[in-house]
Amino acid sequence: MVLALSLAACPVQAQNAPFSWLSPETTSILDKIYDGGDTQAAIDAAQRLQQENPQQPLGYVLEAEAAWWNIWGSAAEYKYGMTMARHRGVLAADRHYLELAAKISALAETQIKNQETAEMLFFNGMGYAFAARLYGLRGENRNTARAGVRARDNFARAIVLDPDFADAYLGLGLYNYYVDTLSGIARMLRFMMGIPGGSKAEGIHQLKIAIAEGILTPVAARFYLALNLHNYDHQYKAALEILLPLLQKYPGNPVFQLAAGDLYAKLGQHEMAVACYRAAAEIPVRDSECAKHLHKLAEVSLAAISSTGPR
Numbered sequence: 506m507v508l509a510l511s512l513a514a515c516p517v518q519a520q521n522a523p524f525s526w527l528s529p530e531t532t533s534i535l536d537k538i539y540d541g542g543d544t545q546a547a548i549d550a551a552q553r554l555q556q557e558n559p560q561q562p563l564g565y566v567l568e569a570e571a572a573w574w575n576i577w578g579s580a581a582e583y584k585y586g587m588t589m590a591r592h593r594g595v596l597a598a599d600r601h602y603l604e605l606a607a608k609i610s611a612l613a614e615t616q617i618k619n620q621e622t623a624e625m626l627f628f629n630g631m632g633y634a635f636a637a638r639l640y641g642l643r644g645e646n647r648n649t650a651r652a653g654v655r656a657r658d659n660f661a662r663a664i665v666l667d668p669d670f671a672d673a674y675l676g677l678g679l680y681n682y683y684v685d686t687l688s689g690i691a692r693m694l695r696f697m698m699g700i701p702g703g704s705k706a707e708g709i710h711q712l713k714i715a716i717a718e719g720i721l722t723p724v725a726a727r728f729y730l731a732l733n734l735h736n737y738d739h740q741y742k743a744a745l746e747i748l749l750p751l752l753q754k755y756p757g758n759p760v761f762q763l764a765a766g767d768l769y770a771k772l773g774q775h776e777m778a779v780a781c782y783r784a785a786a787e788i789p790v791r792d793s794e795c796a797k798h799l800h801k802l803a804e805v806s807l808a809a810i811s812s813t814g815p816r
Contacts (some may be wrong), residue, residue, distance in 0.1 A: 511676040538571045539724055541758030543791045547571040561610045562628040569605040569635050578795040582640060583805045587735060587767040593642050622662050623667035630659030630676050671718035674711040675726050682708030682733055741771040759785040759799045770810050782806045
């Protein structure tokens, strides 16, 4: 996954200029997404927001984000002692998701032509980033790279216009982190395509800015930073410390429970791992395909840890 981006829930604060126009409904929709059990309710609410504000990208961003968690949950696999969405084939349902991503960028670009703002550059970047993460999951490396670079350029420009626009650091942070973890072959492809380089250390720093100061992105920054520290850096304790606030706020999210269980298992905390896996197995999820897959992953995780026993 070259670039994986998503939005996250955080109370909307009227004094923060770029997002001062957001309504309380935005936070409610985000909470529905990250509560984990009923993304369809979030999608329905996001579509109502689209009808109320058809020229604003936000409603489409929220719908795409809710849809992404269903995609992620359905594509995830338990491998190397962790659950993660690594690869998935092309499905018919992808079309609507990619149409949402294109709509987000199109709406933002229309407004940028009239007036370039950090807010619309951020949304434009999110549209390309949403497309990049699906292309990455499908193994379409060139499409992922092209969309990822366009996302990066918009996020970087947003920071130039407003250095305090913390949400844009999520996109920059993930770009810098992932580009610095590419394999040798992928690095050669990056060089041949003229793709800008990145620094993992800088990416981690930027993700921490999004966690501490972002309005829309702290949950996403936490989740992906924890996932990356686990998968790429094997920093299990640090990853768990970053992830736990999500588990405390959204205990009904099976993805967060599985992620925590994996980290407890790597740290040898058998009972805590089992508790998380069992919680994930019992959480009701409205999307039937996603529910079936996540519950199966919980069973596989429990079987794996049971075979090793307490450490």
